[in-house]
Amino acid sequence: MQLVRLLHLVDSALPTGSFAYSYGLESSFTFGLIKTPVDFRQHLYAYLQQVASLELPFMHSGYTLPELGEELRQLAEEYDAQLLVPTLHRASVTQGKTWLKLLTSFYPDAQLPKISAWFDTQQLPLHFTLSFTMALKQAGFPLADLQAVYLHMALRDQLSAAIRLGFLGPLEGHRLQHDFYAVFEHLLSEHAGKQYQEASRSAFLLDTTQSLHEDIYSKLFQN
Template sequence: MSKFARLLHLIDSSIPTGAFAYSYGLESSITFGLVKNQFQLRNYLYAYLQQVTSMEFPFMNSCYRLAQPDLNAALGAMAEAYDAMMLVPALHRASLVQAKNWLRLLASFYPEAGMGTVADWFTAQGIPLHFVLAFALCLKRAGFALPEVQEMYLHMALRDQLSAAIRLGFVGPMEGHRLQHDFYAIFENLMAGHAEKEYADAFRSAYMLDVSQVLHEEVYSKLFQN
């Protein structure tokens, strides 16, 4: 099977990492009136994807550029920095669950790549393994290039948010997929400013998203875990 076909498999929505259990603030944003119409949904999605590139991309870049001589020290510092930046408890828990599921899947897909050593290292160091780090470290071992991994991650982030919007009944399936199609046109612009940055340059760019994620705990009847 070609590498492109394997990549399509890994971004398939049926891959059971657990991402579809979370709305990442969209449900609470809609419930409390922060997102009231499709125009505001577009703005929300753009802000969300901006934060993905400014926060997650630098950590993925650093995972790919780890040098073997100082791998342990560098990876430890990076992992601790990412854990400290996960400020919302529900998102922190979700990241750990998805990392565990992702690692289990990739270990079964690529047994020759030694994915299990990633989990063993984090366990030995007593450092939480978050999804973004597991995502990048595993795909690097599987032989995928960094630009492919960046675009794959951005696609998954957009897909999951629009899936949440559809399941919440905020948009219909056709409109949701048209939005997804439209957003692909700005992927390059979103990625350009952060495609080369290291984890020390990572930052959260959309603080209202953090607020909406915290407010999720106040939603009386919830479809999503966060």
């Protein structure tokens, strides 16, 4: 039943805010960086590679480090320093707060407000990746499942954005989602067990497209 509950929590229908962000995809389409289906497949692979190499090590450390101590403070500072694009930084913090409130309503006995209180005391932003990991750990979910569904959310949200932007049809989008699950095992085996000190950004062009988002005349997404 734990897996079923986790699938419910990461369902796109829950109001976590991820539907509002394209993470640079809209500007990539607008400025011609993605023009063809082949371009989009390459974008998806690069995007998932960066999610795996950056987020999974922070999730591993955030799950295994002693709770609410000096080591966690260092981890949180390092993660914050990784998010150099202002719009991406704002989106991460907004989703982090929303996620913790959502989980608190579902798991009132898990003492999740202690997480946000600690981050406020330390004057550190509570980013989504850390909020996601720490809250679900407190709720009793295993790390391996959290890392797998995090990749699932990353892939799903990019494809949903592409569909809403009119680049893909719904059936084509779901077929791509099915195909890309084949790369998850490789990404997880390579990055899931790393510590946050081994995290890396691997697709700097994605950061560039996110920074270009502010120059779009008409926006469907916030980022």
